[in-house]
Amino acid sequence: MTPREQEIQRRTQLSETRVTKAVFPPTTNHHNTLFGGTALAWMDEVSFIAATRFCRLPLVTVSSDRIDFKHAIPAGSIVELIGRVVKVGNTSLKVEVEVFVEGLYQEGRERAISGSFSFVAVDEQQKPVPVLPGFAQ
Numbered sequence: 001m002t003p004r005e006q007e008i009q010r011r012t013q014l015s016e017t018r019v020t021k022a023v024f025p026p027t028t029n030h031h032n033t034l035f036g037g038t039a040l041a042w043m044d045e046v047s048f049i050a051a052t053r054f055c056r057l058p059l060v061t062v063s064s065d066r067i068d069f070k071h072a073i074p075a076g077s078i079v080e081l082i083g084r085v086v087k088v089g090n091t092s093l094k095v096e097v098e099v100f101v102e103g104l105y106q107e108g109r110e111r112a113i114s115g116s117f118s119f120v121a122v123d124e125q126q127k128p129v130p131v132l133p134g135f136a137q
């Protein structure tokens with residue numbers, strides 16, 4: 001494993017980001033389930049935190065990949081969002097986010113939503129800069 005690969009492995013572990021939330025009425029829709037736009041905003045935030053923890057540089061969102069809403073998330077659930085860096089380019093990072101749902105009064109959980117978000121590290125002029133300076137590709 002090269003020094004860059006070792007550093008990517010180390011930072012990937014350190015930057016994993018988990019956020020747990022209760023799904024209460026302000027975040028639900030007319031189906032009494034979590035509003036998709038709210039889920040997307042939460043996923044975007046978790047992915048941004050994971051990417052920032054990875055490189056500790058100013059980042060902008062460049063794209064979001066396919067988002068799959070596999071199961072509805074009922075009001076009164078607990079959700080956990082997990083963001084992990086899954087790809088490291090020269091100036092970009094890709095973060096996968098999984099959203100798990102669990103009942104308040106039952107054991108077990110299932111994956112309800114997944115998707116990914118890409119970020120680019122930028123300087124003061126908003127020009128792309130390497131996410132791992134000092135670890136050449």
Ligand SMILES: CC(=O)SCCNC(=O)CCNC(=O)[C@H](O)C(C)(C)COP(=O)(O)OP(=O)(O)OC[C@H]1O[C@@H](n2cnc3c(N)ncnc32)[C@H](O)[C@@H]1OP(=O)(O)O
Pocket residue numbers: 048059060061062063088089090091092093118120122126127128
């Ligand atoms: C956190 C926030 O809320 S930010 C707000 C929302 N985001 C923004 O406003 C960003 C607006 N976009 C921009 O400023 C520009 O497009 C930038 C800075 C992101 C990229 O500038 P570009 O001149 O296109 O950069 P360039 O073509 O050199 O690509 C830079 C990197 O982005 C990657 N990239 C570019 N477009 C995409 C895309 N659509 N999807 C995934 N990666 C992309 C490139 O592959 C490259 O990655 P690499 O260096 O790891 O190989």
